[in-house]
Amino acid sequence: MALSSSDPENYRFEHFSIKVMAGDMRFSRDALRPGQHLPDLPVTMADGGSTSLYQLADGKPLLLATGSITCPMTVSSIDELNELQEELADNINVALVYVREAHPGENFPQPHSLVEKTDNAKQFQGDYDIRFPSIVDGLDGQLHQLLDVLPNSAHLMASDGEIITQSLWLGDVGWLEDVRALIISDGGSEKPLIHGPGGQNKISQRMLMPFLKGAGYMHDTLNKAGSQAYRELVRGAPPVSLLSRTAALFSFLPNDKRGLAAAISMAVLMGLVIGLVWLW
Template sequence: MATTYLFDDLRTRDVLADMRYLPTDPAPGDLIPAFDLPTLDGDRFRSDTLGHRPVLLVFGSQTCPVTRSAVPPLRDLHDEYGDRVRFVLVQTREAHPGELLPQPRTDEQKAAHAATMRDDLRVPFEVAVDDLAGTLHRAVGPKPNSAYVLRPDGTITARVHWANDAAALRSELEHVLHGTAALRHRGGATSPLLKAVGHLPEVVRRAGNKAERDVWRAVPPLALLGRTAGLLRGLPVDRRGPAAAAVLTFLALAVTAGIVVAS
């Protein structure tokens, strides 16, 4: 399992697995699986001592375009809720390893990747490091940038598929703080993924061209969206993915209309 988890080459099956949870994965109402992880500040992040505040637990890596899209709104949420909610970002495997940022193979390398992620993305809250086998990440269903809202006793009150869905996170934090959590799963909508597409060129720049080649091989439509988004530099980065999708849709319709007219 650990060898499969620590892939060097992105595969189509990895991307497809990111799109859905299994019925056996922990869901709202369940306890978060037990864990005891080191943090970059030398402390521990433990499931049995979460503290007296609710916890926003986020998984991510610097080669994940969704993580790159998520951290700026997470910073804003931390500014607003950080005195009432404990924010923790857990370093996972690299989502798009490349020749410049390969998959870590030792605990020391993984901690170094976590430190680079913290500094690169300017993460202002705790960063914890999962073990090399991804024990916690795999136990919850290894999505590249999922988020969980936890009560202090470790009960999951909300599971958010993509942590750049700031509106969903804000709503769930309000619910848990006011004791009105309704045990929700926020599913894998397309809009968070399109927001993240604009960050794919930056992932390639930092991870290396191998990361882009892997995407072309594993999921060509995503690679085409990313390449198109990279041409739209005049737009804010989170808007480049939706704009790229619109451009490609228009071109596809124009080509289809031309073929119909010609025939």
């Protein structure tokens, strides 16, 4: 559920909880939808520059992705976004909207100043080789709240601010492929059109595969955030914490494969336990 900018304490939560996680499962009813327009907001960039959303689009579609250094889902999707920007640089612009910390910890607490938030955004760019610009959103998430206060959502807008399509998770590879095909098929149009009857692909809220992919990055990301982040995941979402720790056992696999391997292993183990109990 989107929070009002007049509610900064709830927006800038200091501790992760199941309530926070529950709000990340779907777009809220208040979220801007495809066909609606983002205003031409002034934005501050991590490099210290100032511009506006429409200037950042520069006559092309603009893909905005929300994220933070403590969000495993964001970390898991950086490579795909780098590739998209490099492959279609002539036809699309990409920007990260650095928002509130998803899992604040001792090393990356919830920022209390724009200086702190900018420092986090800069470190995120450097640590993960982010090759596209980062917007540092205001402390109370002015842009984030227009997009919906999700940790790693993605929004493709036309150069005039109209939202074309959006995804609950940037790591939704199928949605990114749809965006790639859309941009290519429309040949660099400032306002690409959703194809297909009824524009059925305008909103994606797929959860399973993006989540399993992100789970493979969870252990390292939360440890980087600080022990508080892991403790609060254990208390707030024990099954997710177990998946994270199980995925970490598959360190011989690429990060993006670990979550699925962990989920399969946990399912097999649970099946064996149930079978043994039944036989007993």
